[in-house]
Amino acid sequence: MTLPAAKSIAICVSAVVVTLGVGAMLFVWSGAYNVAASEQHFAVTHWLLDFVKRRSVETQSLLISAPPLDDPDLVRLGGAHYHGGCAPCHGGPGDPRNPVVQQMYPEPADLPIAAPSWTPGQLFWIAKNGLKFTGMPAWVAQNRDDEVWAVVAFLRALPKMSDAEYRRLAIGEAEAPRSGMLELAALGSRAEILSRCHRCHETESSPSANRLVPKLVGQSQAYLEMSLRNYANGLRSSGIMQPIAAELDEANLVEAAKHYAQHRSVGKMASAPLMSEKIERGRRIATAGVPEKGIPPCLACHAGKSAATFPKLEGQHAAYIVGQLRLWRRGLRDRTVQGAIMAAIAPRLTDEQIEDLAAYFESVATMQVPTEAPPPPPPAPPRAPVRRR
Ligand code: HEC
Ligand code: HEC
Numbered sequence: 001m002t003l004p005a006a007k008s009i010a011i012c013v014s015a016v017v018v019t020l021g022v023g024a025m026l027f028v029w030s031g032a033y034n035v036a037a038s039e040q041h042f043a044v045t046h047w048l049l050d051f052v053k054r055r056s057v058e059t060q061s062l063l064i065s066a067p068p069l070d071d072p073d074l075v076r077l078g079g080a081h082y083h084g085g086c087a088p089c090h091g092g093p094g095d096p097r098n099p100v101v102q103q104m105y106p107e108p109a110d111l112p113i114a115a116p117s118w119t120p121g122q123l124f125w126i127a128k129n130g131l132k133f134t135g136m137p138a139w140v141a142q143n144r145d146d147e148v149w150a151v152v153a154f155l156r157a158l159p160k161m162s163d164a165e166y167r168r169l170a171i172g173e174a175e176a177p178r179s180g181m182l183e184l185a186a187l188g189s190r191a192e193i194l195s196r197c198h199r200c201h202e203t204e205s206s207p208s209a210n211r212l213v214p215k216l217v218g219q220s221q222a223y224l225e226m227s228l229r230n231y232a233n234g235l236r237s238s239g240i241m242q243p244i245a246a247e248l249d250e251a252n253l254v255e256a257a258k259h260y261a262q263h264r265s266v267g268k269m270a271s272a273p274l275m276s277e278k279i280e281r282g283r284r285i286a287t288a289g290v291p292e293k294g295i296p297p298c299l300a301c302h303a304g305k306s307a308a309t310f311p312k313l314e315g316q317h318a319a320y321i322v323g324q325l326r327l328w329r330r331g332l333r334d335r336t337v338q339g340a341i342m343a344a345i346a347p348r349l350t351d352e353q354i355e356d357l358a359a360y361f362e363s364v365a366t367m368q369v370p371t372e373a374p375p376p377p378p379p380a381p382p383r384a385p386v387r388r389r
């Protein structure tokens with residue numbers, strides 16, 4: 001091809017591209033394209049958007065490998081979160097979607113039907129990152145993959161779930177209002193608020209509830225209030241507790257903390273600690289620390305008589321204790337002065353020491369009911385910078 005011929009072809013192609021570009025801009029500018037959610041896409045647009053979504057999720061989630069997801073407590077925790085965090089849009093067995101939500105476009109998928117078309121890794125990616133231009137939100141606490149996996153564990157079980165089983169997993173034994181928009185609306189009475197907490201936390205009739213959910217009974221009111229405020233203002237990250245705490249107004253927050261702090265110890269007192277080598281190893285670290293590794297005795301701070309805002313660990317679920325110590329080792333839960341104390345201690349513990357300590361604390365008698373006497377004033381915590389991220 002001669003040079004002038006190539007040049008004129010290039011000019012023609014550029015002219016066509018510029019014309020198309022300007023045409024597209026004019027079309028957008030004119031407002032002729034209808035963004036109404038009440039109007040369906042053309043079939044081809046619909047197909048294209050769906051294709052883009054599927055290919056994007058497939059590629060973005062390629063490197064994600066799922067942890068074991070069969071733990072019934074993981075499924076239960078995922079189900080309890082699903083009821084408040086997902087069902088208002090997606091519905092569930094025996095819990096139809098609200099008519100308002102059905103007018104979203106695209107309409108939130110019917111997950112019992114849609115979930116099996118995705119692998120666990122893909123479901124994880126969607127639940128963690130959300131989907132642009134659809135209204136599907138990202139997970140509130142982006143650093144809490146452990147929580148997102150609980151939801152995935154539940155989504156895997158969802159397709160085969162009966163209405164009754166869904167209700168048991170999502171709502172537990174507590175009588176709670178059905179989901180729908182109610183859950184997102186302003187809070188009601190004290191009983192209604194507590195019924196929400198009872199979906200996951202212990203009640204008089206089910207004292208041990210879920211091993212992955214902390215026992216609250218026996219903690220001081222000061223610690224419970226502080227924890228709820230830290231969730232509400234995002235200083236303690238949890239995609240499960242942050243939205244719940246943020247919905248509580250000050251009076252309700254104090255009420256909820258008071259309820260658990262004043263509650264009589266529930267359930268049977270644990271029998272004499274079942275001594276095993278593991279528990280004994282844990283007890284030694286808890287009482288004497290490991291001085292050569294810079295690990296202080298846990299009970300210096302975690303015994304009943306410590307500062308009111310220091311949590312008690314006696315009788316707490318081992319799985320929860322392990323989970324929280326791992327958060328500190330991953331550099332999380334360190335954004336408050338109190339959290340920074342543990343951030344300096346937890347990374348010094350080995351996996352085995354963490355397991356031993358958790359087994360020891362769980363084996364100690366059920367959390368003690370707080371005494372009438374006010375707790376001693378808190379010792380000045382070690383100074384640590386509050387980091388933002
Ligand atoms: C505010 C409403 C809303 C909430 C809350 C919500 N979603 Fe969605 N979700 C959507 C919308 C809208 C879509 C897009 C539907 C589509 O693309 O077909 C979607 C899509 C999805 C999909 C992909 C379905 C498919 O086959 O395309 C999954 C999986 C999903 N959501 C899971 C969840 C989970 C798990 C939660 C709770 C942690 C949740 N969603 C919370 C609105 C919501
Ligand atoms: C969907 C389940 C769920 C519901 C409902 C729920 N919680 Fe929680 N809660 C959790 C989980 C899981 C954690 C641990 C979160 C973490 O890793 O930080 C937690 C942690 C807490 C903590 C911190 C405890 C500690 O030892 O540090 C407090 C306080 C608390 N919840 C209070 C409440 C109150 C009050 C309500 C009701 C208004 C409530 N929760 C409702 C699951 C739930």
Ligand code: HEC
Nearest residue numbers: 214296297298300301310311321324325338339341342357
């Ligand atoms: C110098 C005081 C101090 C020592 C020593 C200490 N802790 Fe802590 N621990 C704290 C404080 C303060 C918190 C509350 C942190 C927060 O609110 O985020 C805490 C929280 C915890 C929690 C979370 C409890 C909950 O309900 O969420 C666990 C688990 C824990 N510590 C385990 C340990 C173990 C195990 C040891 C011993 C190896 C230990 N701690 C030693 C001060 C201490």
